[in-house]
Amino acid sequence: MGIRNQQRRAAKKKAREQRQRGRTEAAAGAHGQSGRVGDAFDPWTSSREERTSEEWIAELLNGAVYALLSQHPDQVERQLDQLTVGEPGLVDRLVAEAFQDVVGQLWERGWLPADLVRVVRRRHGQRAAQLTVEQIAAQLRGYSEVTVHERWHAQLRELGAAVWQGYADHRLTAWGQRQKLDRSEALRDVVSVLSVLTALPDIGKVTPLPGTVRGNASRAGTATGATIDERVLGRVRGLLAKAESTEFPEEAEALSAKAQELMARHSIDRALLAAGQTRGGSAGATARTMGAPWVTGAPDQPVALRVGVDAPYEQAKALLLQEVATANRCRSVWSADFGFATVLGFPSDAESVELLYTSLLVQATAAMVRGGPQRGRAGQSTTRSFRQSFLQAYAVRIGERLRAATDEVSREVVVEAGADRLLPVLAAREDVVREAVETMFPEMVQRQVRGSHNAAGWAAGTAAADLAALAARSEVSGRT
Incomplete structure (x- = not known):
């Protein structure tokens, strides 16, 4: 790998980690785990001119999740209003990256696909659960099918998540069109789901993580x-x-x-x-x-x-x-x-x-x-x-x-x-x-x-x- 490629990948990794830290701090603040509410980043108090478009959109998204967890509905609406008029392609990409980050971390915390969909459905209903299914499918597409344990395969089949059987566009714009939602409704669902997923605790692993299964073990039963x-x-x-x-x-x-x-x-x-x-x-x-x-x-x-x-x-x-x-x-x-x-x-x-x-x-x-x-x-x-x-x-x-x-x-x-x-x-x-x-x-x-x-x-x-x-x-x- 060339030096420039290594630098670009390192920069992207650092940006992802910073975004996840923002969401984690938001969840902790909202649940009283790290000081008073307001300790995490408050994007509505920051100057737009101080940041690039990508940084601004990422901070708006983090801020909306944080505001929902902190039970500040007016601030949620303010963030959503600005996200709605943001450049669609950029917003779609950053939403996808946010889901990639949080879902990947939840696998490490012991959650399985059916667990995530169930808890989101209990909190926000079937449409939010379907959004979760699609984002899980998009995240797992990064793993080879044979390196994922059979229990994951069984749950994905039951959820109707097509991961390796053909490509489906899981970006926000495409999802909103399939659900016949306007932009603000689609973004509201995104923030609702991310707020649930971000605050979920470690519950202990019960199956091997995606990408760790070798040979025939993925089909072991x-x-x-x-x-x-x-x-x-x-x-x-x-x-x-x-x-x-x-x-x-x-x-x-x-x-x-x-x-x-x-x-x-x-x-x-x-x-x-x-x-x-x-x-x-x-x-x-x-x-x-x-x-x-x-x-x-x-x-x-x-x-x-x-x-x-x-x-x-x-x-x-x-x-x-x-x-x-x-x-x-x-x-x-x-x-x-x-x-x-x-x-x-x-x-x-x-x-x-x-x-x-x-x-x-x-x-x-x-x-x-x-x-x-x-x-x-x-x-x-x-x-x-x-x-x-x-x-x-x-x-x-x-x-x-x-x-x-x-x-x-x-x-x-x-x-x-x-x-x-x-x-x-x-x-x-x-x-x-x-x-x-x-x-x-x-x-x-x-x-x-x-x-x-x-x-x-x-x-x-x-x-x-x-x-x-x-x-x-x-x-x-x-x-x-």
């Missing part, structure tokens, strides 16, 4: 390490698909129970296989020497998966996820502010939790909606409290039934393989998962889910979870 065997996965998905599509609650519950038993059997088989392959110590001793194996992709070590928990009835849904996780020897930690829970467990177990929770939530929602609107004795609407109680009761009872199914499979394997062989392996794995949770969430606070006091909803939810007979097991074990 939904979770790192040993995931569910494809044949087992196919049978489980088939059972859950039938459970979701049937109109008969009894059949849905029985099919879900069969899926749980099949996954529990597979989990134990994986645990015994891994224990047989471990050399020079227990699984727990191996895990303690590895730091954060859920990021490195260490074989048969705990992984961390983030699962969306969306409104309404978030507490009840988080409780359902926790119950499913416990039944599958995993732990679930709910981050209410961001709309997701982190599930930690061994790979096949964690993947089972995500799969089963998604299906049970579909089934529970369908059963809940069939109850229709609810009215109290005085004619007032009690639908919300009924549904909250319904889902909470459903979660508690389903958790009991799933754990019973898992315990039954464990007893069968003890008879087949012997308690001395199985129980120490399962205990060691539980210790590893607990240590992983304590490492990733050292300041975790446990709180009880606030119960809803709608007796009819609680009774209906318990009944919906109680309808299944767990005796029907021919598809799982070949016995009746």
